[in-house]
Amino acid sequence: MRYTPATQTALVALLIGTASGVSALENDTSAEASTVGDASQVTELSVINVAMERIQVIGKYADRASIVGSATRLSAEDLAKFNYSDVNRTLRLVPGVNIQEEDGYGLRPNIGLRGSGVERSSKITLMEDGVLIAPAPYAAPSAYYFPTSARMEAVEVRNGSAAIKFGPRTVGGAINFVSRSIPDEFGAFVDVRYGTDSLRTLHTSIGGSTENFGGLIEVYDSNNDGFKNLPDGGDTGYDVEDYLGKFRINTSPDADIQQSLEFKISKTDGDSNETYLGLTQADFDEDPYQRYAASALDNIDTEHEQIQLTYNVDFGDVQLVTTAYRNEFSRDWFKFQDMRNATDTGNIKGNAVLEGGDATAIELSWLKGLADSIDGAIRIRHNARAYVSKGVQSLIAIPFTTGGVGHDLELSLRYHKDYEDRLQFDERYTVVSGALEFASAGTPGSAGNRIVSAEAWAFFAQDTITYGDWTFVPGVRFESIDLDRSDWAGDDAARSGSENVRDTVHVNTFVPGLGVSYKIDDSLLLTGGVFKGFNPPGPGNVDAEEETSLNIEFGAVYDAGHFNFESMVFYSDYANILGTCTNSVACNGAEIGDQFNGGEATIWGLEFLAGYTAELGGDWQVPFYINYTYTDAEFSTSFEDSFWGDVTEGDAFPYLSKHQFTASIGAVNDDISVYLQANYVSASRTDAGTGSIPLEEKIDGRIVLDASVRYQVFEGYSVYVTVDNLLDNEYSVARRPIGLRPGKPRSVLAGMKINF
Secondary structure (H helix, E strand, O other): EEHHHHHHHHOOOOOOOOOOOOOOOOOOOOOOOOOOOOOOOOOOOHHHHHHHOOOOOOOOOOHHOOOOOOOEOOHHHHHHOOOOHHHHHHHHOOOOOEEOOOOOOOOOOOEEOOOOOOOOOOOOOOOOOOOOOEEEOOOOOOOOOOOHHEEEEEEEEEHHHHHHHHHHOOOOOOOEEOOOOOOOOOOOEEEEEEEEEHHHEEEEEEEEEEOOEEEEEEEEEEEEHHHHHHHHOOOOOOEEEEEEEEEEEEEOOOOOOOEEEEEEEEEEEEEEOOOOOOOOOHHHOOOOEEOHHHHHOOOEEEEEEEEEEEEEEEOEEEEEEEEEEEEEEEEEEEEEEEEEOOOOOOOHHHHHHHHHHHHHHHHHHHHHOOOOOOOOOEEEEEEEEEEEEEEEEEEEEEHHHHOOOEEEEEEEEEEEEEEEEEOOOEEEEEEOOEEEEEOOOOOOOOOEEEEEEEEEEEEEEEEEEEEEOOOEEEEEEEEEEEEEEEEEOOOOOOOOOOOEEEEOEEEEEEEEEEEEEEEEOOOEEEEEEEEEEEEOOOOOOOOOOOOEEEEEEEEEEEEEEOOEEEEEEEEEEEEEEEEEEEOOOOOOOOOOOOOOOOOOOOEEEEEEEEEEEEEEEOOOOOEEEEEEEEEEEEEOOOEEEOOOEEEEOOOOOOOOOOOOEEEEEEOOOOOOEEEEEEEEOOOOOHHHHEEOOOOOHHEEEEEEEEEEEEEEOOEEEEEEEEEEEOOOOEEEEEEEEEEEOOOOEEEEEEEEEEEO
């Protein structure tokens, strides 16, 4: 695991770095911090802790020597260092993560692992507390809902050979968000923040445990006015309300059979005045934070509810963890779709208007609100969708020893169903004196009336085999998936008429993998692995092939107290890479949900992370930390389609930076901590290609500095200040789907936290 910077502060030594691991002990230097995979030590943990280890990607108590391949855990201390609420900024600490920023706040992030593709994080396995968390993980995995990262106590990233344990999507890997645990002792905290753009945040939690019961209630409420500027001065910010409750009953510590039952319920309401309508190059150069008048009504309203029940039982060394879950998510993203052209003869896409020059000057003046338009010129779509994701998963772990060989055998079965229901329609508006006036509305379903669904059985078997200094982790995953799609007429909102049922897409696949590590001495570990990457196609795409790859990794981990490093080389050979048309990508002439085979491709790269902590006089320490990722991805075939565009063999992937670098330095003692962090991302292209990047296809490289200061006034009470983008750099983050959009400018946050 990678030992991230803040973890070692909590352990006094402030370990920062092995690039394949994380906070191994996370504030726990007792015997509880044992290796869960070791049959001789596993019983030292309570049944509750053992269960959490089993269903998480890494686990709070996992020892680095037991982790084969690449893995990172960011602890609560790591997350608190800069008080980030934007998961994009949080994941800068993790090598191998690819990110395309979008709204500046990370509300709907675009995350990939090892070049897998970033479009709405749909190419990776997303989980919260070990449970699939994308709106419809099989049928419609684009993450228009994303867990509120600011309320998490840990973030885990696994992009090595063991990722097959956390399918279905194994090409890139898995990210698991760990919600706040029920505390062992009664306690509470209140965290209040104020900041730039009228930011107001309240975060509070209360909970505790007795011998047989435990509970937790948590509230996170944050809103601001946004950093972009509409001509009418309207709000461009967001409002997020997130509520979490956990309740547990468990046997007494002296019970012959240890058991626990935990009930988790959460509700998240979101509202943000966000748009896909960006700017022309000229307008971006003049003021990157302006927004056009045609986007004044753009808004996404979301609601997410989760119920999860987890039962744990410990029969001696054998552990059984079973979780039943149900997630419901609904959204209505009311946003600019397209517009009538000046001759009133048809609709024209927004990106064609921004790139049309003199030929679309009239339409552009309407977008900006500089001239009155023809009647109903602006079309705004209710992208209304409802999702349900539910299932049951069970894992049994059987540690045993044969001769001098230790085994930790894990077997798991999951039954899962999900669906996405679309009932979308348009409204038309007229630009009058720089404002939008309602003109007409379509009927529900006229802009999309369909249901896509999935039913899946998944099974995996994995054995962690230890023999002397060697560890072998063979494993295999099996996925059996049925994907369906049904469409109704646009004027049939009741769905009483004929149903257009597309052929069911059947997928049955085995996903094998093998990880290996060898401990040379107490400081140096060699590790690597080989495994199959797999991403299933979507419903209704009978011509789309499943995405598969052969993935290889190899690296070294060195940990010698105050100095640590890790280097990992990875290589992925794709037999077929898939592209999926979404609103966030803006495909040319394709229907949302259509998929395209990109054929063969190769991705290789390097992940490196290192850290050193200097001990100064008194109780001062100076931690230094760096991580670097190099990613080279190119197509191995030539083709043309509506997603990838015109591709020539050897072309580089779009929206993938070759170089990413993060470095931080701090000064900490018992009362104060000061950190400065620099993040560099090299330029990327918006379309597949080679050589120098044309200006109209370029996302500029950038360097962004963040800083934080925290002071503990007295025990249990601290104050802090965080500055994002300290130098106030202006930079672009995307040109899709419609024009240039900016990164967040300088923002200042001040807060105080009280622990009871």
